[in-house]
Amino acid sequence: AQKVTQAQTEISVVEKEDVTLDCVYETRDTTYYLFWYKQPPSGELVFLIRRNSFDEQNEISGRYSWNFQKSTSSFNFTITASQVVDSAVYFCALSDNDRGSTLGRLYFGRGTQLTVWP
Amino acid sequence: KAGVTQTPRYLIKTRGQQVTLSCSPISGHRSVSWYQQTPGQGLQFLFEYFSETQRNKGNFPGRFSGRQFSNSRSEMNVSTLELGDSALYLCASSFRQGAYEQYFGPGTRLTVT
Numbered sequence: 001a002q003k004v005t006q007a008q009t010e011i012s013v014v015e016k017e018d019v020t021l022d023c024v025y026e027t028r029d030t031t032y033y034l035f036w037y038k039q040p041p042s043g044e045l046v047f048l049i050r051r052n053s054f055d056e057q058n059e060i061s062g063r064y065s066w067n068f069q070k071s072t073s074s075f076n077f078t079i080t081a082s083q084v085v086d087s088a089v090y091f092c093a094l095s096d097n098d099r100g101s102t103l104g105r106l107y108f109g110r111g112t113q114l115t116v117w118p
Numbered sequence: 119k120a121g122v123t124q125t126p127r128y129l130i131k132t133r134g135q136q137v138t139l140s141c142s143p144i145s146g147h148r149s150v151s152w153y154q155q156t157p158g159q160g161l162q163f164l165f166e167y168f169s170e171t172q173r174n175k176g177n178f179p180g181r182f183s184g185r186q187f188s189n190s191r192s193e194m195n196v197s198t199l200e201l202g203d204s205a206l207y208l209c210a211s212s213f214r215q216g217a218y219e220q221y222f223g224p225g226t227r228l229t230v231t
Contacts, residue, residue, distance in 0.1 A: 033217035041158035043206060052217075091161065093219035103217040104149065105174045108161035 003027060006109035011084050012024050014117050021077045023092030029053075034068065034075045035106065037055035039089040051075065082116045085095045089113050120145065122211050122223035130229045136197040139226045143190050143211030149173075150192040152184060153221060155206040164207075167192055168215040196228075204230045 005024045013019045036048040049059065051068055059066045062107065063080045079086055093106040121144045131137050143150050151174075152164040166174035166188035184194040190211075196203055206227050210220035 035219070037222075042224065043227075044224045045208060045210070047219045047221060050217075050219045094160075102174050104151065104166050104168075104215050105163045105176070106151075106153075106161075106210075106220065107163070108153075110160045 003096075003098075003107040004092050004109035006090075006092055006112050008112045009110070010113045010115070012115045012117065015083060016081050018078060018080050018118075019082050019114065019116075021079075021090050021092075021114065023075045023077065023109060025073050025075065025092070025094045027073075027094060027096045027098045029096040029098040032094060032098070033103070035093040035095070036066065036075075036077050037091045037093060037108075039091060041088070044089070048077075052101070079114075082114075084116050084118050086116060087116045122209055122221055124209050124223040125227050126226060127214075127224065128227045128229075130231065131199050132231055133199055133201060135199050136195060137199060137228060138193055138195045139207055139209075139228075141192045141209030141211075141223060142192075143192070143209075147211035147213050147221070148190050149212040149215045149218075149220075150186055150190065151210045151212070152192070152194050153208045153210065154178075155208060155225070156204070163206075164194065166183055166215070173215055199230045201230050204228060 032053045038046045065078045067076045088109040092109045093112045149168045151166040163176040170186045186192045206225045208225045210222045212218045212220045
């Protein structure tokens, strides 16, 4: 069964628009970790955030914010006032001990291609 | 601080050959993980090494193997290459083993013909 679902395959916005990338995860573990990574055209995955399952406080970092809701198993990512440089593929990932997995192993969603037009 | 480095960046091999990819983690990082990225399967975990021991293994055939050296550098080897092994192979390092932030290298693009 898929552990991380990113239903939005592609999103296009115009610069300065706000955009939210959705992430829904599945785990039976009570202790787990969620991540967001950015993959620009160069190919290198860039770490954005790590959140553990006990910390549901939303986080803001500049134009980036994350909304973690355990009740809906979602960890959504919002970019405010998007810029052309935000164009990339964004991946949500989960690490847990459920179903034979072990912490340290990341399960990635299929990613959302974000294109920001000038 | 230098990031994760991977060599070579690009590689073209023929079916049936074997290949070795190298990864040097961020200085001070002792955990190294490998991932395969393909358009069809997305990002998939291969294995994780910590203190020269394999700690985690993904669902890949035995043709895929790896090792870690005492300086934390890691290599992965793929024997008897198949066309389906064409992919971007990404290495990630982390300070400790476990669910800590992993920092990725630029990857090795392997093409099997």
